[in-house]
Amino acid sequence: MRLTLTALIATTALAGAAQADALRDKALDYFAPLPSTVPAVKDNRITPEKIDLGKALFFDPRLSASGVFSCYSCHNLTTGGDDNLETSIGHGWQKGPRNAPTVLNAVLNEAQFWDGRADDLKAQAKGPVQAGVEMANTPAQVEVTLKSLPQYVDWFAAAFPGEPEPTNFDNMAKAIEAFEATLITPAPFDAFLNGDDAALTEDQRAGLALFIDKGCSSCHSGVNVGGHGYYPFGLIEKPGADILPEGDKGRFAVTATVDDEYVFRAAPLRNVAVTAPYFHSGKVWDLKTAVTIMAESQLGETMSDQEVGQVVAFLESLTGTMPPVTLPVLPAETEGTPRPTAEIKVE
Amino acid sequence: MRLTLTALIATTALAGAAQADALRDKALDYFAPLPSTVPAVKDNRITPEKIDLGKALFFDPRLSASGVFSCYSCHNLTTGGDDNLETSIGHGWQKGPRNAPTVLNAVLNEAQFWDGRADDLKAQAKGPVQAGVEMANTPAQVEVTLKSLPQYVDWFAAAFPGEPEPTNFDNMAKAIEAFEATLITPAPFDAFLNGDDAALTEDQRAGLALFIDKGCSSCHSGVNVGGHGYYPFGLIEKPGADILPEGDKGRFAVTATVDDEYVFRAAPLRNVAVTAPYFHSGKVWDLKTAVTIMAESQLGETMSDQEVGQVVAFLESLTGTMPPVTLPVLPAETEGTPRPTAEIKVE
Numbered sequence: 001m002r003l004t005l006t007a008l009i010a011t012t013a014l015a016g017a018a019q020a021d022a023l024r025d026k027a028l029d030y031f032a033p034l035p036s037t038v039p040a041v042k043d044n045r046i047t048p049e050k051i052d053l054g055k056a057l058f059f060d061p062r063l064s065a066s067g068v069f070s071c072y073s074c075h076n077l078t079t080g081g082d083d084n085l086e087t088s089i090g091h092g093w094q095k096g097p098r099n100a101p102t103v104l105n106a107v108l109n110e111a112q113f114w115d116g117r118a119d120d121l122k123a124q125a126k127g128p129v130q131a132g133v134e135m136a137n138t139p140a141q142v143e144v145t146l147k148s149l150p151q152y153v154d155w156f157a158a159a160f161p162g163e164p165e166p167t168n169f170d171n172m173a174k175a176i177e178a179f180e181a182t183l184i185t186p187a188p189f190d191a192f193l194n195g196d197d198a199a200l201t202e203d204q205r206a207g208l209a210l211f212i213d214k215g216c217s218s219c220h221s222g223v224n225v226g227g228h229g230y231y232p233f234g235l236i237e238k239p240g241a242d243i244l245p246e247g248d249k250g251r252f253a254v255t256a257t258v259d260d261e262y263v264f265r266a267a268p269l270r271n272v273a274v275t276a277p278y279f280h281s282g283k284v285w286d287l288k289t290a291v292t293i294m295a296e297s298q299l300g301e302t303m304s305d306q307e308v309g310q311v312v313a314f315l316e317s318l319t320g321t322m323p324p325v326t327l328p329v330l331p332a333e334t335e336g337t338p339r340p341t342a343e344i345k346v347e
Numbered sequence: 348m349r350l351t352l353t354a355l356i357a358t359t360a361l362a363g364a365a366q367a368d369a370l371r372d373k374a375l376d377y378f379a380p381l382p383s384t385v386p387a388v389k390d391n392r393i394t395p396e397k398i399d400l401g402k403a404l405f406f407d408p409r410l411s412a413s414g415v416f417s418c419y420s421c422h423n424l425t426t427g428g429d430d431n432l433e434t435s436i437g438h439g440w441q442k443g444p445r446n447a448p449t450v451l452n453a454v455l456n457e458a459q460f461w462d463g464r465a466d467d468l469k470a471q472a473k474g475p476v477q478a479g480v481e482m483a484n485t486p487a488q489v490e491v492t493l494k495s496l497p498q499y500v501d502w503f504a505a506a507f508p509g510e511p512e513p514t515n516f517d518n519m520a521k522a523i524e525a526f527e528a529t530l531i532t533p534a535p536f537d538a539f540l541n542g543d544d545a546a547l548t549e550d551q552r553a554g555l556a557l558f559i560d561k562g563c564s565s566c567h568s569g570v571n572v573g574g575h576g577y578y579p580f581g582l583i584e585k586p587g588a589d590i591l592p593e594g595d596k597g598r599f600a601v602t603a604t605v606d607d608e609y610v611f612r613a614a615p616l617r618n619v620a621v622t623a624p625y626f627h628s629g630k631v632w633d634l635k636t637a638v639t640i641m642a643e644s645q646l647g648e649t650m651s652d653q654e655v656g657q658v659v660a661f662l663e664s665l666t667g668t669m670p671p672v673t674l675p676v677l678p679a680e681t682e683g684t685p686r687p688t689a690e691i692k693v694e
Contacts, residue, residue, distance in 0.1 A: 059425045068436050073415075078406045078677045085687055089415050093440035093689065274679035286682060327672045330425045332621035335633060340432055342440065 005209035020197040023205055026212060032223040033190040034320075038181050039107050044122055046178045049159040054179030056155065056328040057172055062145050064135035066091055067340030071176065074128070075103035077325050080274035081183065086282035090128075091136035092344035097248060099282035104320070105270050107181040109227035114280040115251040116230060116265045121177040126169065132345070139169035145338055146172065151331035185271060185320025189225075192317070200317050207314025210307055215299050219266040225318060227268030233279070234262060236300035239293055243283045250280070273316045287312050352556035367544040370552055373559060379570040380537040381667075385528050386454050391469055393525045396506040401526025403502065403675040404519055409492050411482035413438055414687030418523065421475070422450035424672050427621035428530065433629035437475075438483035439691035444595060446629035451667070452617045454528040456574035461627040462598040463577060463612045468524040473516065479692070486516035492685055493519065498678035532618060532667025536572075539664070547664050554661025557654055562646050566613035572665060574615030580626070581609060583647035586640055590630045597627070620663045634659050 005026055009019050038046055057063065061070045074088040074096075075081050081102035088096040098114050106112065112124035128134040129142060146152045146167050153167050159175055160166035189208075191199035200208065211217055220226040230251050233244055244262065251263040264280055277283065278290040291311050295301040303311070352373055356366050385393055404410065405418040421435040421443075422428050428449035435443040445461050453459065459471035475481040476489060493499045493514050500514050506522055507513035536555075538546035547555065558564055567573040577598050580591055591609065598610040611627055624630065625637040638658050642648040650658070 056425075061423065061426070061430070066436060067430070067432050068420075076408065078403075078674050079408070080679065083408070083414070084680060085414050089413060089689055095689065276680055285680070285686065322674075322676050325674045327425050327669075327674065329669050332427065333431060333623055333632070339632065342436055342442065 006206070006213045009205055009209050017197060020192075020205065023209060024193060024195070027193060027208060030212060030217040030221040031189075031193060031225060033193040034105065034108075034184055034186050034223060038184070041107060041122075041177060041181055042120060044174045044177055046181055047159065049155070050175050050178035051182055052179075052328070053152075053155045053159040054175035054177065055325075056152070056330055057176050058179050059328055060330055062330075062333075062337070062340070063129055063137060063142055063172075064091065065137045065141070065340065066135075066342050068342075069135050071103075071125070071128070074100040074134070077103075077183070077322065080104065080271050081106075082275045084276060086277055088134065090134040091132065092342070094133040094344075096131075096133050098280045099277065101267070102271055102275050103180055104183050104185050104322075105224055105268065106183070106227075107177070108184075108222075108224050109265075109268055110222075111228070111265065114264050114267075115254050117254045121180050122170075122173040125173040125176040125180075136345070141338055142169055142172060143167065144336070148334050148336035148338075149331040150334070182323060183325075185322055187270065187320035188317040189314075190320075201313065203310050203313040204317045205314075207310035207312065208317075210303075210311050211314055214295065214301055214303070214307075214311075216294070216311070219298070220269050224268035224270055226266040229266050230260070230263045231266055231298070232261075232263050233297065235298045237297050238262075239297050243279060243281055243293065245281055248280065269315060270318045271320060273312075273319050287315060291315070353553070353560045356552055356556050364544060367539075367552065370556060371540060371542070374540060374555060377559060377564040377568040378536075378540060378572060380540040381452065381455075381531055381533050381570060385531070388454060388469075388524060388528055389467060391521045391524055393528055394506065396502070397522050397525035398529055399526075399675070400499075400502040400506040401522035401524065402672075403499070403677055404523050405526050406675055407677055409677075409680075409684070409687070410476055410484060410489055410519075411438065412484045412488070412687065413482075413689050415689075416482050418450075418472070418475070421447040421481070424450075424530070424669065427451065427618050428453075429622045431623060433624055435481065437481035438479065439689070441480040441691075443478075443480050445627045446624065448614070449618055449622050450527055451530050451532050451669075452571055452615065453530070453574075454524070455531075455569075455571050456612075456615055457569075458575070458612065461611050462601050464601045468527050469517075469520040472520040472523040472527075483692070488685055489516055489519060490514065491683070495681050495683035495685075496678040497681070529670060532669055534617065534667035535664040536661075537667075548660065550657050550660040551664045552661075554657035554659065555664075557650075557658050558661055561642065561648055561650070561654075561658075563641070563658070566645070567616050571615035571617055573613040576613050577607070577610045578613055578645070579608075579610050580644065582645045584644050585609075586644050590626055590628055590640065592628055595627065616662060617665045618667060620659075620666050634662060638662070 005023060008022055058071045061067050063070060074083045076083055081104035082100045087098055088100045090096055107121055112118040112121060118124040129137050156166040156171060160171050188199040219229055219231050222228055249261045251260040273287060277285045284290045288308050291308050295303045352370060355369055408414050408417045410417060421430045423430055428451035429447045434445055435447045437443055454468055459465040459468060465471040476484050503513040503518060507518050535546045566576055566578050569575055596608045598607040620634060624632045631637045635655050638655050642650045
């Protein structure tokens with residue numbers, strides 16, 4: 001079975017269309033195209049009102065104590081849904097511990113954060129707002145802010161009808177999840193999976209075959225080509241401490257199980273070509289280097305330059321089309337709105 | 348003449364429409380409605396290609412050394428075109444010296460910055476990119492960044508056809524000016540000036556009459572209700588050092604003329620109700636307080652609560668409608684793109 005696909009598409013025995021069909025059939029064992037509608041999420045029915053509210057919240061810097069950072073700051077929708085920094089810079093110019101993952105298609109990940117410590121985006125959204133090195137705010141303060149802005153109070157009432165106190169921190173997170181669920185980016189790879197042979201170049205098809213044959217798809221599979229399942233970084237050979245810092249033991253912090261030391265969620269690879277730098281440490285800027293490291297550390301494989309190039313070409317076919325995002329117009333502060341503070345609290 | 352307008356609209360001798368006409372006629376002596384097309388700017392023909400390029404640059408955090416700040420960071424288009432902070436926070440968590448003015452309608456100001464030290468937006472745009480406390484970058488580094496991104500090179504070529512080396516710092520500024528020229532926000536006040544009596548409430552019309560009668564419109568006039576002309580802050584009575592910090596001598600820094608000590612450009616008042624806090628120091632958050640301080644310090648007038656309320660009502664009629672801004676999709680870094688650095692250089 002191994003090498004079958006690569007051999008298959010290298011041969012001229014089969015006509016182009018038949019080759020593509022065979023590759024597609026095999027790919028569909030591992031991957032799935034993006035859905036054409038906004039995905040449903042658990043315990044949070046998605047409505048237009050919730051999406052609009054969530055968009056406003058996503059862009060609102062007043063969710064941070066300083067008034068400087070919004071969700072958009074580190075999940076920048078102009079640059080692939082991340083911030084293209086090693087690790088994010090937050091409140092007080094502090095550096096975050098891990099590379100910010102893209103928000104694009106994140107709703108389809110099985111869990112959130114590099115260690116999967118949040119079950120879904122509504123749980124995730126509460127993290128950075130409260131993290132001292134990110135937005136440095138508190139749920140209580142966020143609620144005071146939101147309740148001080150009558151337009152938000154109306155928007156929360158429309159998004160969460162029938163609730164006695166809809167303007168609250170939990171609903172903030174749910175609305176943000178609803179907006180983020182709309183950030184789905186169909187890519188040439190989806191067109192290929194959906195039946196368009198011409199959507200991938202020859203190199204990209206060869207890269208896809210290699211991606212499956214070499215075993216990358218054992219971990220990076222599903223609709224997001226990753227984003228589920230936890231694996232030790234350095235399964236075969238541990239990378240150096242420059243790339244895998246010793247202080248960050250990954251999922252061990254969540255499960256306190258020795259087996260989970262240096263275990264991370266397999267990164268979802270959609271839009272990977274536009275979301276450098278790579279790995280939880282953000283230490284690698286070049287996608288070819290990242291592929292080479294993965295092949296060696298996770299699979300014990302040494303790939304040729306040509307193979308690496310083809311896998312990278314395949315990964316580029318995962319760069320999707322952004323849905324158009326029109327900026328919201330946010331309500332102005334009132335007398336009751338807490339003033340921004342740049343102060344760094346020592347805890 | 349003085350008090351005529353206020354008396355006029357308080358009387359019942361004239362029918363509503365005739366009152367409105369008289370107020371409009373007087374108002375048109377001082378103000379002008381926004382144009383219905385993108386304003387032409389000096390030495391920079393505005394084209395769709397230039398606007399698109401400028402929009403990309405406006406949102407691109409890679410114009411800053413850290414990769415954290417773009418023009419949008421302090422001129423946030425979701426919150427009135429400014430950052431709603433006393434003074435902006437920039438590179439290394441440093442605080443800027445003055446409150447960030449709104450970018451909305453700024454193309455129609457006669458000069459830029461609080462001290463008018465930039466003639467126009469293309470001159471202005473170069474300032475924050477290079478300021479150590481803002482984006483902390485250099486023209487040479489910006490050019491290396493832009494030239495490393497093939498998509499930008501194409502966009503510059505399309506926006507500046509026929510130029511041998513179009514991808515340069517000057518053209519960056521020109522393109523940003525072109526995008527910013529599209530940020531025009533027609534308001535109820537424009538509808539009133541254009542002939543719609545019902546566009547302003549009774550209180551807003553009374554406030555407009557007061558604004559003219561009391562003398563506010565001596566400095567805050569023209570299409571932007573300010574934004575041209577330089578006046579000492581504290582013409583009649585100097586505000587306290589909390590609001591007018593002694594260290595910032597305003598236009599004196601530009602002209603080195605003693606007469607220009609504590610002289611600032613009269614603030615353009617469009618969207619003032621959504622762009623707190625106020626004054627170059629950003630020390631006043633409440634618009635009523637700001638109006639009261641202005642009346643006392645510039646006009647030697649003590650206004651009643653009702654009068655202040657009416658002037659504020661008029662100022663609220665300057666809150667305009669944002670043009671829809673759809674986020675650009677920016678090109679991904681290449682091997683040649685300078686990496687972001689959070690380091691604070693000591694000069």
